[in-house]
Amino acid sequence: MKYVGVWIDLKEANIIAIEDKLVDQKTILSNIETRERIEGESKAFGRFGDQYLNNEKAKKNKIDKLTKSYLKNVIDSIKKADEILIFGPAQIKIKLGNLIHDDPNLSVKLSEIQNAEQMTANQKAAYVKNYFKK
Numbered sequence: 423m424k425y426v427g428v429w430i431d432l433k434e435a436n437i438i439a440i441e442d443k444l445v446d447q448k449t450i451l452s453n454i455e456t457r458e459r460i461e462g463e464s465k466a467f468g469r470f471g472d473q474y475l476n477n478e479k480a481k482k483n484k485i486d487k488l489t490k491s492y493l494k495n496v497i498d499s500i501k502k503a504d505e506i507l508i509f510g511p512a513q514i515k516i517k518l519g520n521l522i523h524d525d526p527n528l529s530v531k532l533s534e535i536q537n538a539e540q541m542t543a544n545q546k547a548a549y550v551k552n553y554f555k556k
Contacts, residue, residue: 426503427550428496429538431512432456435496436543438550439503445547448499452492454485493518497528506531507553509538 427438432454439446496518500506506522508515519535522528533553541549 423504424502425505425507425550425554426500427507427509427546427553428500428515428518429541429546429549430496430508430510430515430518432514435492436546437496437499438547440550440554445551447543447547450492450495450499452488454488454492456485489514489517493521497521497525501528503531505533505554507533507536507550509536509549511537511539 424439424441426440429436429438433452435450435452437448437450439448493514506528508519508522515535519532522532538549
């Protein structure tokens with residue numbers, strides 16, 4: 423059996439795979455920049471007569487596209503798991519869970535989605551080991 427725990431937030435996903443008491447850890451970086459400043463940008467809006475233009479929609483679309491790509495990379499790296507645990511501090515773990523539920527092959531493997539705080543690499547590995555001991 424191959425057990426996989428995924429600790430995820432907006433910066434990175436740590437994938438902890440346990441197979442035959444061997445622990446393998448892998449990190450996937452998201453490259454999502456939520457506070458990006460565009461060169462030459464001075465205000466959140468520009469004024470032309472009585473019209474205001476802002477670039478919030480373009481920024482949101484860019485973040486959504488990067489998030490989708492990030493979650494796809496995470497899913498691609500956990501497809502061979504027999505059982506999956508998702509945990510972490512951010513709401514992105516719920517988005518990942520929803521994408522897994524959309525895939526019939528992976529949805530049966532998803533064990534649980536849990537809230538967890540920031541942890542060190544060793545704490546994450548211990549968390550996954552303790553979860554799958556039962």
